[in-house]
């Protein structure tokens with residue numbers, strides 16, 4: 001049986017944005033990629049967004065899966081309840097597919113829905129076998145300690161863009177396609193040093209890269225693997241020497257200073273008033 005990676009998306013489209021190059025690479029190497037979509041937006045959007053997610057998975061070659069009913073990740077919903085539900089339900093999904101890597105946003109990904117899902121995955125990891133690895137990506141919040149580097153070329157980026165293109169409704173609101181390209185370009189440059197250490201030379205001749213933070217639970221602690229290229233490991237006897245538990249458990253920005261970037265009313269922009 002082929003090894004399986006389970007991607008956990010807060011919203012339909014996150015699987016196309018978080019670390020799509022890395023997902024496609026494992027797919028090409030024979031992995032099964034299960035794309036779990038945990039929420040579908042407002043109830044009037046469920047049908048459209050589910051159909052878009054199914055189309056995206058079909059384009060990618062992923063196995064689509066949906067939480068039923070979807071999580072309520074609205075700011076005015078019960079985000080703690082969403083975290084608890086994901087923590088309770090995800091282990092069975094991962095075990096059903098015999099997943100050996102779980103991928104999600106980090107619990108510090110700033111967007112309230114991403115953080116709720118990241119914290120839910122963190123809880124779920126405690127109920128999974130200790131050899132299951134957790135990959136975190138950062139979209140709204142930069143990862144402070146990425147440790148896996150995957151450089152890729154235009155062909156892979158084009159495939160990721162084609163998957164993202166399935167989300168016509170979301171792209172209409174805000175077009176993430178340039179972000180996918182620009183972020184991957186930035187990762188190829190800064191990722192060399194963010195993963196392998198400041199002062200390191202360029203880690204790739206490819207124009208684009210995905211970065212993730214990989215941890216494993218060792219004696220109840222979330223330990224980071226040594227910095228490596230995606231294809232290089234980690235080896236079975238790899239060192240997991242850095243304890244990232246204090247970072248994962250640390251309060252989020254919104255817990256420290258309150259929500260400052262959340263738009264509560266439909267049509268509101270969150271734009272500051274001009275100075276008087």
Ligand SMILES: [Zn+2]
Pocket residue numbers: 010011014114
């Ligand atoms: Zn999202």
